[in-house]
Amino acid sequence: MNRLPLRTRLALLACATVALITLGVCAAAYAVIRYELGHQLDLQLTQAATLATQQNRDEPPGVLAAECRYLAAPACAQLVPADAADDPPQPYLLPVTDTTREVAAGSHAPYYTNLTLQGHAVRMLTTPYTAGQDKALQVALRSDTTTKSLRQATVMLAVISTAGVALALAGGYWVARRGLAPVEHLTATAEQIAATHDARLRIDLPQGRRDEVTRLAASFNTMLGELENSVTARRRLVADASHELRTPLTALRTNAELLARADRLTPAQRDRASTALRRQIHEVTSLVNDLIELARDEEPQALVEDVPLTPLVTHAVEAARAHWPQVGFTLTVTPQAMTTTLPGVPSRLSRLLANLLGNAAKFSPPGANVEVALSTRDVTVRDHGPGIAPEDLPHVFDRFYRAEASRALPGSGLGLAMARQIAQAHGARLTAEAAPGGGALFRLAFPEEDTTSAGRL
Structure with a gap:
């Protein structure tokens, strides 16, 4: 079963479910029809017994009516005494047993019997005739009509069940095929991508x-x-x-x-x-x-620790002063930032700040200042260089991107791309904008909550 395609398994499962329901309904319908037909025949026998009692009062034992061999004939009827010595000389039409004598004597309850009479199936009711007369009344009606009706109903229910199962199989296959069409498209697309290595392919969604x-x-x-x-x-x-x-x-x-x-x-x-x-x-x-x-493209989780922000920025500025002696660096720290800590990798955060400060120093003219400001959870780096052209601003953090004005300067165009990657790995946001009065302004904003860090940390 597990080797079959999913569509076939779903179709068979739907078919089996509907088949069980159909068979259950048909079995219940058969039981109801059988009960109703038998109950109707028993009611007819009861009515025939009542009619025979009313029409044959004080009759001696013997056969009262013997025409039940015909479908339209009245019920066969006979009276049987409790004592066999009181039997009539003529033979009985219906079988008489010891139980029949007990019913006549009042020591046994009425009962129904199925038997064959003159080559026809009949159903017989044995019941007391009249209280105090020690006689039993036996009435019988042909039951082959009931049997025939029950057989016809069985054939009809079998046809309905077969048709239901066939329709369930066809419907289940259609539903499975239609419902799994996106999965087939998905499989075909995945196979095509594996064969062609073309990741531009997509599944057409309904x-x-x-x-x-x-x-x-x-x-x-x-x-x-x-x-x-x-x-x-x-x-x-x-x-x-x-x-x-x-x-x-x-x-x-x-x-x-x-x-x-x-x-x-x-x-x-x-x-x-x-x-x-x-x-x-x-x-x-x-x-x-x-x-x-x-x-x-990620930071090692094992190296993450709580990093004090102020000492980190101070060390980065001092290192930049030593590396770029021709450029001045000023650092402004707010009182609220003195106690700020954040989860991260110190060496990677130092690399981020070094890249920002080095980029600002590279574009600053000799003698100009690079202004670094540290607030509660924000770091800004502002230079007084040529600034960022509007057409270059969307591409500042792209790998190997170098603006027209910076192509003569040293560097590979990876510093800012690496800075943004480190910032994103720490859940921070790094942006660039044109500074008021000229130059460029880079803003590094860390998450507000101390316990919040990037998903990749």
Whole structure:
């Protein structure tokens, strides 16, 4: 059974359920018809006995009517005394037993008997004739009409049951096929995606349906959308990474080939080539490390701890001052922020702040200040550089995106993408906007509740 297709199993289950119900109803109908036909015949016998008693008062024992061999004839009737010595000389038409004598004597209750008379099935009622006369009245009617009617009803119910089961099978198959159509589309789409590796395929959802199967298909479409986005992002990351790595790797190869012929170079040329080679190795190493961090896309749960926000920001600003001595950094901390702590990974949060401060310092002219402000759960970093063009603002946090004005500056375009990823992993929100009076303003807002962190932490 488990090897059959789901549609076939559902059709068989529906058919079996309807078949059981149909058979139960037909069995109950057969029992009711049989009871009613038998009860009707017993009522006729009772009426015939009453009529015979009224029409044959004070009659001696013997046969009163013997025409029950015909369907339209009155009931056969005879009187039987309690004592066999009082029997008439003529033989009885209906069988007489000891129980019949007991009914005549009043020591046995009336009863019904099924028997065959003159080749026909009859039903006989034996009942006391008249009180005090010690006689039993036996009346009989042909019962083959009842048997025939019951047989016809049985055939009709059997036909109805068979038709019901057949209709149940056809209806169950139709309902299963129609109800599982989205599942078949889902299976076909999944198989096609596995064969073609094309995550752009979708299942066509029927209009106006809100059942569980349709919801499953809609969820599958949503999953396919997420898969398509993931595949697209992966391909874009690989393409962008290969593009960004091509230039430094070419320069590395050139400088390495140049140093391989060091005997032909002057000491100054060798020093310049060695310096360039070291710088390019550092750039490639930083780029590869950034790519690894971005590809991880989550924070290790084991490293999460309660991080005091003020010391973290203070340390990041001091590190930025040492790394960018030509740029000034000012830090403003509100009193409420002095006791703020949040769950997170300290090293990752330090990397986030370092990327924001480094980006601000890179675009700040020499001697300008980068203003860092820390409130209760917000960190803002504002520079006084050229700012962010409106057309660049939606793409500031995209991987490898570099605005027209920043393409001559050092960097790979991964710093802000990594900062946003770390912020999202900590449940924070990182936004960028044009600062009033010029420059760029980055705002990092952490969750309000101390116990709230990102779902991936």
